[in-house]
Amino acid sequence: MQLHSGNPQQLPAGLYSELSRFRHMVFVERLGWTLDTDPGAEQDQFDRPDTVYVVAKDENERITGCARLLPTTRPYLLGEVFPELLNGMAPPCAEDIWELSRFAAIDFSAKHTSAVSQFSSEIAVQLLHASIQCAAAHGAKEMITVSPIGVERLLRRAGFQARRAGPPMIIDGHPIFACLIKVDADAESVVKERKTA
Amino acid sequence: MCPEHEHFAQAPQKQLFPSADGYVRLSVEDLLQIPIEHLMSGLDLENPALIGEGASPTHICGFTEWIGKGEAAITIGWDWQLDFRQTNGICARVGPPRSNLMLLDKHQRDVGHSATCAKLEAYIKTLGWQGKTLKAIGFNYK
Numbered sequence: 001m002q003l004h005s006g007n008p009q010q011l012p013a014g015l016y017s018e019l020s021r022f023r024h025m026v027f028v029e030r031l032g033w034t035l036d037t038d039p040g041a042e043q044d045q046f047d048r049p050d051t052v053y054v055v056a057k058d059e060n061e062r063i064t065g066c067a068r069l070l071p072t073t074r075p076y077l078l079g080e081v082f083p084e085l086l087n088g089m090a091p092p093c094a095e096d097i098w099e100l101s102r103f104a105a106i107d108f109s110a111k112h113t114s115a116v117s118q119f120s121s122e123i124a125v126q127l128l129h130a131s132i133q134c135a136a137a138h139g140a141k142e143m144i145t146v147s148p149i150g151v152e153r154l155l156r157r158a159g160f161q162a163r164r165a166g167p168p169m170i171i172d173g174h175p176i177f178a179c180l181i182k183v184d185a186d187a188e189s190v191v192k193e194r195k196t197a
Numbered sequence: 198m199c200p201e202h203e204h205f206a207q208a209p210q211k212q213l214f215p216s217a218d219g220y221v222r223l224s225v226e227d228l229l230q231i232p233i234e235h236l237m238s239g240l241d242l243e244n245p246a247l248i249g250e251g252a253s254p255t256h257i258c259g260f261t262e263w264i265g266k267g268e269a270a271i272t273i274g275w276d277w278q279l280d281f282r283q284t285n286g287i288c289a290r291v292g293p294p295r296s297n298l299m300l301l302d303k304h305q306r307d308v309g310h311s312a313t314c315a316k317l318e319a320y321i322k323t324l325g326w327q328g329k330t331l332k333a334i335g336f337n338y339k
Contacts, residue, residue, distance in 0.1 A: 089216075
């Protein structure tokens with residue numbers, strides 16, 4: 001797996017466009033999300049010059065995973081679009097809390113992809129490690145994310161410290177919740193320790 | 198309701214608010230005053246059925262979510278497994294519960310994640326949740 005991270009200017013030439021097409025394939029075409037997008041390319045108001053992306057590619061240079069990181073000190077998805085998931089808590093606004101969104105990890109050999117199954121593959125675990133390390137490099141100590149119900153269980157099984165910020169709610173037909181993930185600068189070793197314990 | 202907490206049955210429900218870290222903090226006694234109801238249940242799509250000899254399922258696995266509504270909702274979810282090999286099936290919680298709760302000791306201090314999970318496991322046993330959970334996914338559980 002090759003990993004690239006950075007804001008749109010920092011990514012290799014052409015990768016941001018390729019990422020938009022990948023996101024459209026995953027979120028609009030495979031998962032059926034109702035998003036206001038241009039044909040074949042997915043991006044929204046949170047794709048900004050300061051947005052940080054983590055992109056995974058396989059040995060054939062195909063994108064196999066992506067993640068989007070946003071500081072909570074500026075507008076972000078959960079705070080702007082899904083604040084009801086926070087159970088009355090004010091949306092976090094802190095330099096050490098970053099939002100993880102548009103997370104996808106695709107196993108091209110799998111017959112189908114579900115909103116939950118994409119979190120259980122080895123690609124997903126590696127991508128999440130990379131996302132955590134990238135967030136940590138930007139000063140994050142915690143990540144918050146809107147996730148399908150079931151992701152909390154998968155994250156914990158994979159050894160990540162994940163917990164819910166509020167009860168799950170059904171939005172646009174999908175049961176989702178706000179998930180908090182602890183950013184451990186040495187997360188990979190922590191996860192390995194947990195798996196062998 | 199656990200016998201040792203019966204004398205709290207008439208206490209008014211405490212107003213709850215999430216802390217800045219997202220936890221709803223309360224004592225076990227306060228938790229027992231909150232009416233909790235079934236929110237949703239479903240099969241574990243990652244592991245819906247375990248196939249035994251003869252290709253017949255021996256277990257089905259799923260999740261269930263419960264909620265205590267209020268100013269700040271309390272949410273508790275857990276995984277379960279229904280074992281068909283037992284007479285009438287045995288439906289039991291599997292793994293630790295997941296919640297937005299941090300329980301407090303008598304000094305109003307956090308008991309911590311592990312102790313909270315342990316106390317919630319005992320609490321879940323008192324709920325009689327199996328019927329509602331399996332009914333929600335179309336099972337008639339007795």
